[in-house]
Structure formats: C-alpha cells, structure tokens
Amino acid sequence: xxxxxxxxxxxxxxxxxxxxxxxxxxxxxxxxxxxxxxxxxxxxxxxxxxxxxxxxxxxxxxxxxxxxxxxxxxxxxxxxxxxxxxxxxxxxxxxxxxxxxxxxxxxxxxxxxxxxxxxxxxxxxxxxxxxxxxxxxxxxxxxxxxxxxxxxxxxxxxxxxxxxxxxxxxxxxxxxxxxxxxxxxxxxxxxxxxxxxxxxxxxxxxxxxxxxxxxxxxxxxxx
Ligand code: 13P
Numbered sequence: 233x234x235x236x237x238x239x240x241x242x243x244x245x246x247x248x249x250x251x252x253x254x255x256x257x258x259x260x261x262x263x264x265x266x267x268x269x270x271x272x273x274x275x276x277x278x279x280x281x282x283x284x285x286x287x288x289x290x291x292x293x294x295x296x297x298x299x300x301x302x303x304x305x306x307x308x309x310x311x312x313x314x315x316x317x318x319x320x321x322x323x324x325x326x327x328x329x330x331x332x333x334x335x336x337x338x339x340x341x342x343x344x345x346x347x348x349x350x351x352x353x354x355x356x357x358x359x360x361x362x363x364x365x366x367x368x369x370x371x372x373x374x375x376x377x378x379x380x381x382x383x384x385x386x387x388x389x390x391x392x393x394x395x396x397x398x399x400x401x402x403x404x405x406x407x408x409x410x411x412x413x414x415x416x417x418x419x420x421x422x423x424x425x426x427x428x429x430x431x432x433x434x435x436x437x438x439x440x441x442x443x444x445x446x447x448x449x450x451x452x453x454x455x
Contacts, residue, residue, distance in 0.1 A: 234264040234455050235379070235415060235435030237347065238442030239287060239315060242271055250274040254282060256445045262452050264435070267313055268442075272301055275309045285313035285347070288321055291331075291338035303342035314339050315437075317369060318349045319385045329368030336369065340377055347379045347437070349417070350406075354386040358402055366409050375410035381437040382406060387418025389439060394418055396427040403433060422450035429455055 238257075244250055250270060258279045260266055268278065269285040278284055290300035306314055316339065317332040332348070339346040348369055352361040362382065370378065382402050387394045399416050406414050416428040417437030425436055436455065442448050 234429055235267065235413065236262075236264050236452050236455055237267045237285060237313070237315070237381070237415065237417075237435065237437045238269060238448065239318070239417075239437060239439050240268070240270045240274075240443060241287070241320070241439060243443055247274060247277060251277050253443065253445065254278050257448065258282060260449055260452050262455075264452060264455055266452055269313070269315055275306075275311070278310070283313075284309070284311045285315060286311045286344075287315050287318070289314055289316075289335060289339065291334040293338075293342075303339045303344055307342050307344050311344055313345045313347055313379070315381075316346045316348050317365070319351060319383060319388060323385075329365060332369045333371050333373070336373055336378060340373070345377070345379060347381050347415070348412075349381045349383050349437070351383040351385050351388075351418070358384065359405055362402055362406060363409060366406065370410065375412045378410070378412050379415060379434075380406055380410060380412045381415040381417050383417035383437060389419070391419050393420065393424055396424075396431045399428060399433070400431040403431065420451070422447055422454050425451050425455045 267283045267285045286306040321327045336346045350365040352358040413434035415435045416433045420436045420438045421441045
C-alpha cells in the first residue's frame with residue numbers, strides 16, 4: 233500500500249469548493265492510502281471516511297499561543313498525519329531544524345504520524361542539506377515512527393520535477409540514515425507518479441495536482 237498525500241496548502245479559497253473537492257475524492261477507489269491535508273479551516277468539512285492530515289502545528293498542547301493549532305486539536309479533528317517542516321514553513325515562516333524537532337516530538341506524543349519534509353534548494357549540495365535536516369530534525373526521535381518526504385525545493389510548484397533517477401539517489405541516502413517510509417514530492421502528476429513508486433518510494437506528497445479533480449483521481453489510480 234502506497235501513501236498518496238494531498239497537500240492543498242492555502243487552497244481553495246472558499247468552503248463550497250473545499251466541500252466539492254472532498255466529495256469528489258470521497259469516491260476514489262484505491263488500495264493505496266489517500267490522505268487529504270486541507271487548510272485547518274476546512275478539516276471539519278471532510279466526509280467521515282476521508283483520511284485527514286494537518287499541514288502544520290505548534291509544539292504545545294494548549295495555552296496562550298494566538299493563531300496556533302496543537303497536535304491534540306488536529307487529532308481531535310480526525311487527523312492521522314501532520315506535515316512538519318514543509319519548505320514553505322521553513323522559508324516563509326522561519327522554521328528551523330530545532331523548531332521542527334520540537335514539533336515532531338509533540339506530534340508523536342499526541343499519537344499522530346509526522347511527515348517530515350526535507351530537500352535542498354537550487355545550487356545546494358542535496359546530500360549535505362538532507363542529511364543535516366534529518367540529523368537535526370530527528371534528534372532524540374525513533375525514525376521508524378516518522379515518514380520522510382523528500383521534496384527538492386526547486387521542484388515544488390514549478391513543473392520541473394526531479395528525475396526519478398536523481399530522486400532515487402537521495403532516497404538511498406535517506407534510507408541509510410533512517411528507518412522511515414520515504415515519499416517523493418515536487419511537481420508530481422498523473423504521468424510521472426508511477427516512475428517514483430517504481431524506484432522504491434513508499435508514496436508521494438502532491439501539491440498542485442491534488443486540487444484538480446480528474447488529475448488527482450488519475451494520479452491515485454496510476455500510482
Ligand atoms: P507541487 O506538487 O505543486 O509541486 O507541490 C509539492 C508540495 O509542496 C507538496 O507538499
């Protein structure tokens with residue numbers, strides 16, 4: 233069973249459309265686990281059998297942290313997974329490996345499965361960046377409880393996906409360091425999804441294509 237994680241990011245911009253996407257994807261028949269990670273505001277709109285994930289959370293259980301959502305709240309809303317350390321969180325919201333490490337610990341304590349995103353920017357040494365993100369992000373954590381998503385930043389939302397061969401090189405480096413399932417993310421679509429699965433990835437993390445009804449259904453079927 234492969235994991236197909238849909239990261240809607242901050243989309244769609246209204247609840248009617250979110251309901252329509254949920255309803256459409258509710259009909260997907262697949263042996264794979266399809267997980268929808270909508271914005272927090274739409275979690276409560278999902279049909280009962282949708283497997284849900286959060287896109288981020290804070291590391292505290294509750295308290296005076298305006299604007300934040302705790303892992304326990306996500307669990308209470310039915311989330312089985314939560315994405316941690318997405319490159320947009322790192323770049324736009326200043327999350328570093330220490331913050332990410334705290335979040336993963338809190339998520340595990342709440343009984344949810346963290347999906348830790350790692351990946352290099354254009355021009356970076358991919359090997360070095362990814363290994364550092366893993367070592368720092370997973371300090372003091374049993375990696376078998378965490379899912380890793382390898383998302384090269386330059387491949388996110390660009391259509392410039394990472395070749396399966398290159399992605400597989402990094403997958404093997406990750407596999408040497410951790411006992412986790414490993415996903416690929418970055419411009420995954422219905423046409424290229426199978427090439428990552430065939431290389432040995434345990435699934436994919438999908439952005440843009442997860443907001444297009446027919447395209448996402450084909451992607452799940454082709455995985
Ligand atoms: P795209 O599939 O739009 O490239 O986004 C990837 C991503 O960031 C998923 O978390």
